[in-house]
Amino acid sequence: MRAVIKDGIGIFHPQGFLDGASSNAILSIDDIEATVAQNADMILVSLKKVIFFNRNGLDSFVKMFQKIRTANHSTVGFCDYDTKKYDAIMRFYKDEISFSLFKSQEIATLFSASYKNQNKNILLYNEDKSQRAAMAIELHDNGHNPIITQTQEEFNEKANAKNAYDIIITDTFLGQMGQKVATRVTGNAIIYTVASFLDAEIGNTFNIAYHNNSLNVGFRLFIFDAYKVVSMNIHALNFFSKLSSAGAEYNATICFVGMSWDKTPKEFKETLEDSGIMFFEQMDDILHDKELLNELGASSAANIKNKRVINKLIVTELPNFIEATVATIEMMTNSEAIKDAAKIDKIAIKDPEGQIASSIGFYGDIDGMVILVFPTGIAKKACELLIGEETDNTELILDTLAELVNIVGGKVKTLLADQNISVDITLPRTYPDIQALLEIAQEKKGVQVDLSFNDDKFLFFLTR
Amino acid sequence: MITNKQIEIYIEKIPPAPKALRETLQFLNAGELVKAAHVAQEDRALSTYLKVLVNKPIYGFRTEVSEVSQIFGILGVSRSQQAVYNYMMTLLSPSKWILFKLNRVVFYNLQADLSMNWQKILLHLDIEDRDILSSISLLPASIIVSEALFCERKKDVDILRSVNPIDLNTILQRLCGIDLFGICEKIAQKWEMSQSISEIVLASSGLRPASDQQINQLGKWMHLLLFYTLSQPKYIEAELNDFIDFQIAYVEDIYENFSTLMEIS
Numbered sequence: 001m002r003a004v005i006k007d008g009i010g011i012f013h014p015q016g017f018l019d020g021a022s023s024n025a026i027l028s029i030d031d032i033e034a035t036v037a038q039n040a041d042m043i044l045v046s047l048k049k050v051i052f053f054n055r056n057g058l059d060s061f062v063k064m065f066q067k068i069r070t071a072n073h074s075t076v077g078f079c080d081y082d083t084k085k086y087d088a089i090m091r092f093y094k095d096e097i098s099f100s101l102f103k104s105q106e107i108a109t110l111f112s113a114s115y116k117n118q119n120k121n122i123l124l125y126n127e128d129k130s131q132r133a134a135m136a137i138e139l140h141d142n143g144h145n146p147i148i149t150q151t152q153e154e155f156n157e158k159a160n161a162k163n164a165y166d167i168i169i170t171d172t173f174l175g176q177m178g179q180k181v182a183t184r185v186t187g188n189a190i191i192y193t194v195a196s197f198l199d200a201e202i203g204n205t206f207n208i209a210y211h212n213n214s215l216n217v218g219f220r221l222f223i224f225d226a227y228k229v230v231s232m233n234i235h236a237l238n239f240f241s242k243l244s245s246a247g248a249e250y251n252a253t254i255c256f257v258g259m260s261w262d263k264t265p266k267e268f269k270e271t272l273e274d275s276g277i278m279f280f281e282q283m284d285d286i287l288h289d290k291e292l293l294n295e296l297g298a299s300s301a302a303n304i305k306n307k308r309v310i311n312k313l314i315v316t317e318l319p320n321f322i323e324a325t326v327a328t329i330e331m332m333t334n335s336e337a338i339k340d341a342a343k344i345d346k347i348a349i350k351d352p353e354g355q356i357a358s359s360i361g362f363y364g365d366i367d368g369m370v371i372l373v374f375p376t377g378i379a380k381k382a383c384e385l386l387i388g389e390e391t392d393n394t395e396l397i398l399d400t401l402a403e404l405v406n407i408v409g410g411k412v413k414t415l416l417a418d419q420n421i422s423v424d425i426t427l428p429r430t431y432p433d434i435q436a437l438l439e440i441a442q443e444k445k446g447v448q449v450d451l452s453f454n455d456d457k458f459l460f461f462l463t464r
Numbered sequence: 465m466i467t468n469k470q471i472e473i474y475i476e477k478i479p480p481a482p483k484a485l486r487e488t489l490q491f492l493n494a495g496e497l498v499k500a501a502h503v504a505q506e507d508r509a510l511s512t513y514l515k516v517l518v519n520k521p522i523y524g525f526r527t528e529v530s531e532v533s534q535i536f537g538i539l540g541v542s543r544s545q546q547a548v549y550n551y552m553m554t555l556l557s558p559s560k561w562i563l564f565k566l567n568r569v570v571f572y573n574l575q576a577d578l579s580m581n582w583q584k585i586l587l588h589l590d591i592e593d594r595d596i597l598s599s600i601s602l603l604p605a606s607i608i609v610s611e612a613l614f615c616e617r618k619k620d621v622d623i624l625r626s627v628n629p630i631d632l633n634t635i636l637q638r639l640c641g642i643d644l645f646g647i648c649e650k651i652a653q654k655w656e657m658s659q660s661i662s663e664i665v666l667a668s669s670g671l672r673p674a675s676d677q678q679i680n681q682l683g684k685w686m687h688l689l690l691f692y693t694l695s696q697p698k699y700i701e702a703e704l705n706d707f708i709d710f711q712i713a714y715v716e717d718i719y720e721n722f723s724t725l726m727e728i729s
């Protein structure tokens with residue numbers, strides 16, 4: 001069974017009855033490897049559609065969880081269950097729980113550093129005092145506002161207050177949390193979350209291939225969210241110095257936010273500053289300062305020193321990119337595509353009003369970026385297939401768009417693989433308006449193909 | 465991905481039930497087992513299928529049963545009708561499965577597993593009705609229809625489902641306004657199966673509760689039986705476990721009964 005991957009969380013959705021035999025058939029090593037390969041920093045099994053499970057059934061998953069943790073440092077566990085199932089799991093494993101339990105996927109996303117919607121007011125309760133504290137710390141570190149209740153009565157009372165909280169957490173247990181360096185994209189910056197003691201292990205937990213490819217596809221600002229870092233040793237210092245030097249040729253900037261120097265030698269900070277790393281106290285000091293963002297290279301591709309142009313190899317593969325895009329949009333909207341025009345030039349968008357955009361980078365044997373510009377109508381139509389209803393909710397539409405461009409990326413990967421060209425894809429990015437897209441793409445040259453889907457104009461742009 | 469036109473063409477292409485089958489069913493309906501066996505014996509594919517089916521371990525016969533008359537004699541009228549309907553369903557199944565990792569043997573096993581447990585359920589519910597017993601035969605049509613409609617779109621389906629936990633039934637419903645069970649109903653009509661057969665199968669989708677209480681109740685049992693069966697490793701490996709959505713809330717009130725009957729612990 002393959003996992004569904006969203007916001008860095010890979011979730012398996014078995015249905016029906018789970019015993020020792022069926023669980024083994026649901027989760028194989030291949031399935032896990034395919035999930036890990038897509039940068040999932042949390043791997044969960046949803047129990048939403050499971051009506052029966054026994055200890056043997058869960059044991060097969062738990063054994064697999066242990067292997068995943070050892071190899072990949074990911075957070076692992078179960079999600080989507082009711083109190084009866086939660087109690088059963090707690091009864092099965094008592095004091096030996098090493099995995100996590102999240103009552104819902106929504107709750108799981110709060111504990112994922114890849115989650116982008118922060119500042120949630122969260123009411124939480126757990127009988128175990130240390131669990132309450134652990135959850136509160138994790139939530140706070142992920143940018144939320146946890147409200148801890150000390151007793152069941154206090155919790156019940158507060159939970160009754162209507163609209164007082166965005167989310168209420170119960171029946172949740174934090175096992176060993178992930179130690180992978182989680183990644184999320186905010187605007188045009190990539191944010192990595194690091195925690196506890198930074199030592200030589202950072203070389204294993206940091207996805208260097210992903211970082212290099214983000215550089216290749218045009219990201220210039222990398223922020224290490226270091227609020228949870230206690231200290232770092234000389235090995236970590238060397239790692240970050242090298243990372244900064246390697247990024248210099250791309251004109252990239254690396255920043256640390258929230259790093260405390262209480263338990264780390266002050267000279268380390270100077271060494272890191274010498275290698276070009278900048279330090280800030282608060283994330284908002286960077287993300288809310290447009291001028292600074294411009295300076296740090298997070299707003300425009302114009303800052304790129306070595307501007308990369310589209311090459312013959314990529315143009316040769318253009319039909320594959322077009323096929324992947326057209327097939328995906330046709331599949332999602334059940335309409336037929338007509339190719340109107342194609343040219344090599346800078347991106348040109350005739351009527352930017354009412355259009356939204358999305359992009360995805362690819363890297364490997366060839367590298368570049370696909371940009372898709374949609375009339376909101378096509379995006380809404382695609383939403384209908386994925387969420388089953390019409391919506392005007394911009395956030396939902398952009399989320400669906402990200403899924404759609406992810407599908408395009410996946411198809412490109414498959415089509416190229418058929419020709420022995422190996423590529424990986426980056427996280428998708430979405431742009432609520434064309435201005436946000438042009439900030440990064442207007443200076444780039446590429447192949448533009450104008451398409452129509454049932455008279456809706458759609459733009460495909462392939463660049464590097 | 466899939467259009468209404470394609471669905472129309474697919475339904476049009478479904479052949480009417482062959483003459484020998486119709487005659488066999490007519491004789492079975494009239495309770496004339498000998499005549500039914502005589503006609504069935506003439507159809508070599510049907511007689512071979514019946515022999516393979518009833519000699520599966522789940523049927524529990526100690527010695528090999530080889531004559532159709534013997535088979536019908538042992539099974540009786542209702543189960544013989546069910547077996548003939550099961551055979552009709554195999555006429556729709558592809559020679560090579562692409563979307564699901566199935567083959568003829570596994571598919572026959574699935575039919576046998578469903579049929580035997582359905583019989584057990586009806587015995588438990590104290591229901592003796594030929595058409596209700598046969599209704600389980602139509603259920604695998606949902607798998608066959610999925611295979612036929614989605615086999616050329618396997619990669620698309622895989623990619624779509626890698627970002628969204630959407631089942632094939634929902635994809636079809638959202639794209640074309642008709643779901644797998646709706647198509648099963650059309651197959652049943654084409655093959656002149658009784659109305660109650662398609663009504664139970666429609667209810668067993670878990671999405672269309674029947675207004676008739678008994679049919680709705682049977683739909684629940686069938687829905688739960690389907691997922692009980694699809695939780696077996698061989699069907700999980702065939703990628704059948706999540707081709708449609710399991711509606712837990714729909715079957716909650718019969719679950720305890722079901723688990724006692726199936727001795728689940």
